[in-house]
Amino acid sequence: MKKDISIYIHIPFCVKKCAYCDFLSAPACDTTIEKYVDRLCEELRRYGEKYYDRRVITVFFGGGTPSLLSAAQITRIAETLKSSFDIDEQAEISIECNPGTVSYEKLTTYKHIGINRLSIGLQSANDNELRLLGRIHTYEQFLQTYNSAKDAGFDNINVDIMSALPGQTIESYLATLKAVVDLQPKHISAYSLIIEDGTPFGKIYADMSLDTDSDTQTHKAEDKTIVDAIEYPSLPDEDSERQMYYLTEKMLSEHGYHRYEISNYAYEEYECKHNLVYWTGGDYIGVGLGASSYVDGVRYKVTDNLDAYLKEQCVYGDGATANVGCAGFEYEDIMPLSVEDKMEEYMITGLRLMRGVSKSKWRSIFGNDMSVIYGDVIEKYERLGLLETVEEKKDVFVRLTRHGIDVSNTVMADFLLDKTDE
Numbered sequence: 001m002k003k004d005i006s007i008y009i010h011i012p013f014c015v016k017k018c019a020y021c022d023f024l025s026a027p028a029c030d031t032t033i034e035k036y037v038d039r040l041c042e043e044l045r046r047y048g049e050k051y052y053d054r055r056v057i058t059v060f061f062g063g064g065t066p067s068l069l070s071a072a073q074i075t076r077i078a079e080t081l082k083s084s085f086d087i088d089e090q091a092e093i094s095i096e097c098n099p100g101t102v103s104y105e106k107l108t109t110y111k112h113i114g115i116n117r118l119s120i121g122l123q124s125a126n127d128n129e130l131r132l133l134g135r136i137h138t139y140e141q142f143l144q145t146y147n148s149a150k151d152a153g154f155d156n157i158n159v160d161i162m163s164a165l166p167g168q169t170i171e172s173y174l175a176t177l178k179a180v181v182d183l184q185p186k187h188i189s190a191y192s193l194i195i196e197d198g199t200p201f202g203k204i205y206a207d208m209s210l211d212t213d214s215d216t217q218t219h220k221a222e223d224k225t226i227v228d229a230i231e232y233p234s235l236p237d238e239d240s241e242r243q244m245y246y247l248t249e250k251m252l253s254e255h256g257y258h259r260y261e262i263s264n265y266a267y268e269e270y271e272c273k274h275n276l277v278y279w280t281g282g283d284y285i286g287v288g289l290g291a292s293s294y295v296d297g298v299r300y301k302v303t304d305n306l307d308a309y310l311k312e313q314c315v316y317g318d319g320a321t322a323n324v325g326c327a328g329f330e331y332e333d334i335m336p337l338s339v340e341d342k343m344e345e346y347m348i349t350g351l352r353l354m355r356g357v358s359k360s361k362w363r364s365i366f367g368n369d370m371s372v373i374y375g376d377v378i379e380k381y382e383r384l385g386l387l388e389t390v391e392e393k394k395d396v397f398v399r400l401t402r403h404g405i406d407v408s409n410t411v412m413a414d415f416l417l418d419k420t421d422e
């Protein structure tokens with residue numbers, strides 16, 4: 001039987017850079033985008049020769065803004081995928097779409113080429129919040145995209161929303177939640193805004209926190225090339241942020257969504273299969289600029305230098321010696337994982353899932369009882385009420401409690417093993 005693999009395809013282009021974004025994405029001209037699609041197809045073909053003995057169970061077009069590509073470009077990539085790999089008939093094939101970049105015609109093309117799941121970036125139903133984020137769309141444009149997707153025959157749709165936005169109130173966040181649940185998408189991803197260094201927001205909000213004299217707590221962005229010169233309100237305080245976080249689970253569960261991962265909610269049977277591969281230690285290859293892969297116990301990524309990616313490499317790169325990636329492309333951060341690394345990752349990513357980490361699966365992968373490695377740390381957090389061990393469906397799972405989810409980063413950090421002797 002063929003071994004499973006998943007494929008992530010990175011499209012690193014956006015109409016314009018949002019003020020909070022630290023993803024690998026930027027605007028680009030048509031010529032660059034076309035060249036990029038050529039290289040992407042080449043990388044897929046070469047990977048296909050290498051993994052002809054694998055069965056592809058999920059594909060995810062992420063970005064950036066994959067829906068920025070023309071229908072012809074996406075079709076070309078999808079056809080290359082199909083001719084290069086053995087794609088399972090039931091494979092989940094998702095694409096991220098941003099309102100303002102996708103038409104009904106493009107959506108019908110997606111349907112026609114076998115894409116069966118859409119992930120639409122709404123972020124907020126409040127136009128002022130969208131403007132402050134630097135998004136290019138309005139709520140009305142999102143609605144048009146959502147309705148066109150339904151008309152084009154898409155049933156499996158995710159909507160991304162965000163909390164803790166500049167100027168956001170509990171009421172405005174509730175209005176976003178309500179607007180989304182009224183549409184009944186099958187899946188909702190709800191993340192809190194993180195202010196990242198090196199982004200326009202990183203600068204604006206670092207300056208604002210230093211500006212203790214400011215009564216209004218607003219900031220006029222100075223770099224007009226990146227962010228519109230508008231007044232930025234302060235971020236919600238910690239208490240409001242917490243309330244938004246709790247309201248998310250409450251409102252979504254009242255509307256039939258079950259939380260299956262810290263930030264992800266779905267109707268039964270509509271969990272994102274591709275992300276589950278990441279969270280359960282499955283094999284995947286990342287194709288395109290900066291994309292990460294994890295195959296046969298080795299983690300690595302494609303170069304994040306666009307010029308290097310667009311150029312055929314005359315060497316086989318480090319990938320050849322470590323047997324990662326494919327010839328003619330540059331890979332970096334190649335890291336074969338030790339058994340300890342794999343155990344850590346398995347626990348830390350597995351604890352993100354509400355069902356927790358299966359003890360029987362652990363035993364089948366690592367050949368020992370989870371308590372041999374993690375008995376003490378599990379016991380410690382059980383005593384503190386942050387972890388629990390539960391029997392379910394003839395298996396035993398270790399998982400975060402409700403309180404444990406609130407401090408998940410602290411708990412997870414304790415699952416890092418001492419590897420000083422290595």
Ligand code: SF4
Nearest residue numbers: 014017018021025064
């Ligand atoms: S659309 Fe997404 S990837 Fe593109 S700049 Fe905005 S946040 Fe970043």
